[in-house]
Amino acid sequence: xxxxxxxxxxxxxxxxxxxxxxxxxxxxxxxxxxxxxxxxxxxxxxxxxxxxxxxxxxxxxxxxxxxxxxxxxxxxxxxxxxxxxxxxxxxxxxxxxxxxxxxxxxxxxxxxxxxxxxxxxxxxxxxxxxxxxxxxxxxxxxxxxxxxxxxxxxxxxxxxxxxxxxxxxxxxxxxxxxxxxxxxxxxxxxxxxxxxxxxxxxxxxxxxxxxxxxxxxxxxx
Ligand code: C5J
Numbered sequence: 252x253x254x255x256x257x258x259x260x261x262x263x264x265x266x267x268x269x270x271x272x273x274x275x276x277x278x279x280x281x282x283x284x285x286x287x288x289x290x291x292x293x294x295x296x297x298x299x300x301x302x303x304x305x306x307x308x309x310x311x312x313x314x315x316x317x318x319x320x321x322x323x324x325x326x327x328x329x330x331x332x333x334x335x336x337x338x339x340x341x342x343x344x345x346x347x348x349x350x351x352x353x354x355x356x357x358x359x360x361x362x363x364x365x366x367x368x369x370x371x372x373x374x375x376x377x378x379x380x381x382x383x384x385x386x387x388x389x390x391x392x393x394x395x396x397x398x399x400x401x402x403x404x405x406x407x408x409x410x411x412x413x414x415x416x417x418x419x420x421x422x423x424x425x426x427x428x429x430x431x432x433x434x435x436x437x438x439x440x441x442x443x444x445x446x447x448x449x450x451x452x453x454x455x456x457x458x459x460x461x462x463x464x465x466x467x468x469x470x471x472x
Contacts, residue, residue, distance in 0.1 A: 266403070271401045273407070276409055277366055287363055307467075320396075322379040323381070324381055325381075332389075379391070387422070402428060404419075404429045
Protein backbone atom coordinates (compact mmCIF):
# COMPACT_ATOMS: atom_id res chain seq x y z
CA UNK A 252 0.00 0.00 0.00
CA UNK A 253 1.38 3.40 -0.90
CA UNK A 254 1.90 6.09 1.74
CA UNK A 255 2.12 9.85 1.57
CA UNK A 256 5.20 11.63 2.87
CA UNK A 257 4.91 15.31 3.75
CA UNK A 258 7.92 16.92 2.11
CA UNK A 259 9.14 19.86 0.10
CA UNK A 260 8.62 20.92 -2.62
CA UNK A 261 5.48 18.74 -2.52
CA UNK A 262 4.06 15.54 -1.04
CA UNK A 263 5.78 12.32 -2.10
CA UNK A 264 3.83 9.12 -2.56
CA UNK A 265 5.90 6.00 -1.84
CA UNK A 266 5.50 2.28 -1.37
CA UNK A 267 7.39 1.14 1.75
CA UNK A 268 8.02 -2.24 0.10
CA UNK A 269 9.82 -0.47 -2.74
CA UNK A 270 11.58 2.04 -0.51
CA UNK A 271 14.97 1.75 1.17
CA UNK A 272 16.38 3.76 4.03
CA UNK A 273 19.94 4.72 3.10
CA UNK A 274 22.09 5.87 6.04
CA UNK A 275 25.30 7.44 4.85
CA UNK A 276 28.62 7.34 6.72
CA UNK A 277 27.44 7.68 10.33
CA UNK A 278 30.96 6.66 11.37
CA UNK A 279 32.85 7.27 14.62
CA UNK A 280 35.62 9.18 12.85
CA UNK A 281 33.17 11.79 11.55
CA UNK A 282 30.85 11.99 14.57
CA UNK A 283 32.64 11.16 17.79
CA UNK A 284 34.62 13.58 19.92
CA UNK A 285 38.28 12.60 19.60
CA UNK A 286 37.83 11.24 16.06
CA UNK A 287 39.36 12.25 12.74
CA UNK A 288 36.78 15.02 12.11
CA UNK A 289 37.54 16.72 15.40
CA UNK A 290 41.30 16.32 14.82
CA UNK A 291 40.83 18.39 11.67
CA UNK A 292 39.36 21.21 13.76
CA UNK A 293 35.67 20.49 13.10
CA UNK A 294 32.93 20.86 15.69
CA UNK A 295 31.39 17.36 15.72
CA UNK A 296 28.36 18.55 17.70
CA UNK A 297 27.07 19.96 14.39
CA UNK A 298 26.93 16.41 13.03
CA UNK A 299 25.77 14.76 16.24
CA UNK A 300 22.39 16.58 16.05
CA UNK A 301 21.60 14.11 13.23
CA UNK A 302 21.92 11.03 15.46
CA UNK A 303 18.56 11.11 17.27
CA UNK A 304 16.50 11.99 14.16
CA UNK A 305 18.29 9.23 12.23
CA UNK A 306 17.56 6.78 15.06
CA UNK A 307 13.88 7.78 14.89
CA UNK A 308 13.77 7.15 11.13
CA UNK A 309 15.71 3.88 11.51
CA UNK A 310 13.29 2.59 14.14
CA UNK A 311 10.27 3.55 12.03
CA UNK A 312 11.80 1.88 8.96
CA UNK A 313 12.63 -1.30 10.89
CA UNK A 314 9.12 -1.44 12.29
CA UNK A 315 7.65 -0.98 8.81
CA UNK A 316 9.87 -3.82 7.49
CA UNK A 317 11.66 -1.50 5.08
CA UNK A 318 14.98 -2.38 3.49
CA UNK A 319 17.79 -0.57 5.37
CA UNK A 320 21.27 -0.03 3.93
CA UNK A 321 24.20 1.62 5.72
CA UNK A 322 27.35 2.97 4.10
CA UNK A 323 30.87 3.64 5.36
CA UNK A 324 33.54 5.65 3.62
CA UNK A 325 36.95 4.01 3.82
CA UNK A 326 39.76 2.02 2.29
CA UNK A 327 41.31 -1.42 2.51
CA UNK A 328 44.28 -1.70 4.92
CA UNK A 329 46.71 -1.94 1.98
CA UNK A 330 45.37 1.41 0.64
CA UNK A 331 45.66 0.20 -2.96
CA UNK A 332 42.11 1.54 -3.46
CA UNK A 333 43.07 5.03 -2.27
CA UNK A 334 43.74 7.47 -5.12
CA UNK A 335 46.95 9.40 -4.39
CA UNK A 336 45.00 12.61 -5.09
CA UNK A 337 42.56 11.81 -2.27
CA UNK A 338 45.43 11.07 0.14
CA UNK A 339 47.22 14.35 -0.71
CA UNK A 340 44.19 16.66 -0.91
CA UNK A 341 44.16 19.49 1.63
CA UNK A 342 47.71 18.77 2.75
CA UNK A 343 46.42 17.50 6.12
CA UNK A 344 48.64 16.77 9.11
CA UNK A 345 46.87 13.41 9.35
CA UNK A 346 46.21 11.52 6.09
CA UNK A 347 43.93 8.60 5.34
CA UNK A 348 45.79 5.48 6.52
CA UNK A 349 47.76 7.30 9.23
CA UNK A 350 47.33 6.30 12.85
CA UNK A 351 44.59 8.52 14.31
CA UNK A 352 42.83 8.78 17.65
CA UNK A 353 40.65 5.73 16.81
CA UNK A 354 43.02 3.64 14.73
CA UNK A 355 44.12 4.14 11.13
CA UNK A 356 42.03 6.90 9.58
CA UNK A 357 39.24 5.73 7.27
CA UNK A 358 40.70 2.24 7.07
CA UNK A 359 38.28 -0.69 7.08
CA UNK A 360 38.34 -2.71 10.28
CA UNK A 361 39.52 0.19 12.44
CA UNK A 362 37.39 1.50 15.31
CA UNK A 363 37.02 5.00 13.83
CA UNK A 364 35.84 3.63 10.49
CA UNK A 365 32.90 1.81 12.02
CA UNK A 366 29.32 2.99 12.44
CA UNK A 367 28.43 4.69 15.73
CA UNK A 368 26.82 2.36 18.29
CA UNK A 369 23.56 4.36 18.39
CA UNK A 370 22.81 3.38 14.77
CA UNK A 371 24.58 0.04 14.51
CA UNK A 372 23.17 -2.17 11.73
CA UNK A 373 21.43 -5.45 12.46
CA UNK A 374 22.76 -8.53 10.69
CA UNK A 375 20.03 -8.21 8.02
CA UNK A 376 21.02 -4.66 7.10
CA UNK A 377 23.76 -4.55 4.45
CA UNK A 378 26.75 -2.27 4.95
CA UNK A 379 28.20 -0.81 1.77
CA UNK A 380 31.90 -0.05 2.10
CA UNK A 381 32.66 2.70 -0.38
CA UNK A 382 36.04 4.11 -1.35
CA UNK A 383 34.55 7.41 -2.57
CA UNK A 384 31.93 9.96 -1.68
CA UNK A 385 29.33 8.46 -4.03
CA UNK A 386 27.75 5.33 -2.54
CA UNK A 387 27.13 3.92 -6.06
CA UNK A 388 30.71 4.28 -7.25
CA UNK A 389 32.76 1.08 -7.04
CA UNK A 390 30.11 -0.64 -4.88
CA UNK A 391 27.21 -3.06 -5.38
CA UNK A 392 24.60 -0.66 -3.93
CA UNK A 393 22.65 -0.46 -7.20
CA UNK A 394 22.54 -4.27 -7.45
CA UNK A 395 21.16 -4.56 -3.91
CA UNK A 396 18.49 -1.95 -4.63
CA UNK A 397 17.51 -3.43 -8.04
CA UNK A 398 17.25 -6.91 -6.52
CA UNK A 399 14.60 -5.51 -4.16
CA UNK A 400 12.88 -3.51 -6.89
CA UNK A 401 13.53 -0.34 -4.90
CA UNK A 402 12.28 2.90 -6.45
CA UNK A 403 12.47 5.37 -3.55
CA UNK A 404 15.31 6.19 -1.17
CA UNK A 405 14.92 7.91 2.18
CA UNK A 406 18.34 9.34 2.87
CA UNK A 407 19.98 10.25 6.19
CA UNK A 408 23.62 10.72 7.11
CA UNK A 409 26.68 12.90 6.83
CA UNK A 410 27.89 15.11 5.47
CA UNK A 411 25.06 16.82 3.65
CA UNK A 412 27.08 18.60 1.00
CA UNK A 413 29.61 15.82 0.43
CA UNK A 414 28.59 12.16 0.61
CA UNK A 415 24.84 12.74 0.92
CA UNK A 416 24.75 15.14 -2.03
CA UNK A 417 27.09 13.12 -4.25
CA UNK A 418 25.04 9.98 -3.64
CA UNK A 419 21.63 11.64 -4.10
CA UNK A 420 22.72 13.24 -7.37
CA UNK A 421 23.85 9.87 -8.73
CA UNK A 422 20.69 8.15 -7.42
CA UNK A 423 18.62 10.78 -9.20
CA UNK A 424 20.40 10.08 -12.50
CA UNK A 425 19.80 6.36 -11.99
CA UNK A 426 16.05 6.98 -11.69
CA UNK A 427 15.52 6.67 -7.94
CA UNK A 428 13.21 9.09 -6.10
CA UNK A 429 15.14 10.52 -3.14
CA UNK A 430 13.79 12.10 0.02
CA UNK A 431 16.53 13.64 2.17
CA UNK A 432 15.69 13.90 5.88
CA UNK A 433 16.83 17.39 6.86
CA UNK A 434 17.29 16.93 10.62
CA UNK A 435 18.86 13.49 10.08
CA UNK A 436 21.68 14.94 7.99
CA UNK A 437 24.54 17.15 9.11
CA UNK A 438 27.45 19.29 8.02
CA UNK A 439 30.42 20.83 9.81
CA UNK A 440 29.40 24.05 8.00
CA UNK A 441 25.91 25.43 8.81
CA UNK A 442 25.74 27.39 5.54
CA UNK A 443 26.48 24.20 3.54
CA UNK A 444 23.76 22.36 5.48
CA UNK A 445 21.21 25.03 4.59
CA UNK A 446 22.23 25.47 0.96
CA UNK A 447 22.75 21.72 0.46
CA UNK A 448 19.14 21.04 1.39
CA UNK A 449 17.88 24.01 -0.65
CA UNK A 450 19.62 22.60 -3.73
CA UNK A 451 17.94 19.20 -3.40
CA UNK A 452 14.42 20.62 -3.52
CA UNK A 453 15.02 23.63 -5.79
CA UNK A 454 13.24 24.00 -9.13
CA UNK A 455 10.41 21.65 -8.25
CA UNK A 456 12.69 18.95 -6.81
CA UNK A 457 15.85 19.09 -8.90
CA UNK A 458 17.40 16.13 -7.07
CA UNK A 459 14.44 15.07 -4.95
CA UNK A 460 12.53 15.99 -1.82
CA UNK A 461 13.42 17.31 1.63
CA UNK A 462 11.48 16.02 4.62
CA UNK A 463 11.95 15.62 8.40
CA UNK A 464 12.32 12.65 10.73
CA UNK A 465 8.88 13.34 12.25
CA UNK A 466 7.30 13.40 8.81
CA UNK A 467 8.92 10.06 7.90
CA UNK A 468 7.82 8.52 11.21
CA UNK A 469 4.26 9.84 10.67
CA UNK A 470 4.12 8.50 7.12
CA UNK A 471 5.25 5.04 8.22
CA UNK A 472 2.80 4.76 11.17
C1 C5J B 1 31.43 12.31 3.93
C2 C5J B 1 33.49 13.53 3.80
N1 C5J B 1 30.93 11.18 4.41
N2 C5J B 1 32.94 14.68 4.17
N3 C5J B 1 32.79 12.38 3.80
O1 C5J B 1 30.73 13.25 3.64
O2 C5J B 1 34.66 13.50 3.47
